[in-house]
Amino acid sequence: MTDVEYATYVFCANFERCAKEPLAHMAERVQYAQNVYASYHGRSQSAGGGTGETLQPGQKTVSLGNFMLTYYCGCYECNEGYNDAQGRPVGSLGNPLQKNHSIAVDPSVIPYGSKVLINGIVYTAEDCGGAIKGNHIDIYMGNDANSHAECDRLGVNYAEVFLVK
Structure with a gap:
């Protein structure tokens, strides 16, 4: 077997x-x-409507368990005005956040820089937040005019999360 x-x-x-x-x-x-x-395989459409990195052949994964998924955007309400010199929303590491790439995590559960697979899309742990504790991931959805409404529409979901090795 x-x-x-x-x-x-x-x-x-x-x-x-x-x-x-x-x-x-x-x-x-x-x-x-x-x-x-x-x-x-290749590029895939994510829940948020944008393309994201996908698992490549030969990459291994390990289940981290089921996580609560929420969504945030670059608006002040979601990101509290954390922007770089060019006005782009940045994560807690100071790197610009990227739609369908960046996630906020509890670093004691998923260390910064880790890549995780969620519903077929590979995300990178680049941010944290006060409400992100334990098995909770916040997926960054961009900073355009529709991002906040899209976050509200997606609401709260649950999914199995895999660490990409």
């Missing part, structure tokens, strides 16, 4: 089907995982 097959079997939510037909069900789950990976 390969690592992918084993992980698919272990993390399957349909325990009854796995118990009755483990090989057939495992094959379906592996095919599903391969289809999901193929759909994200």
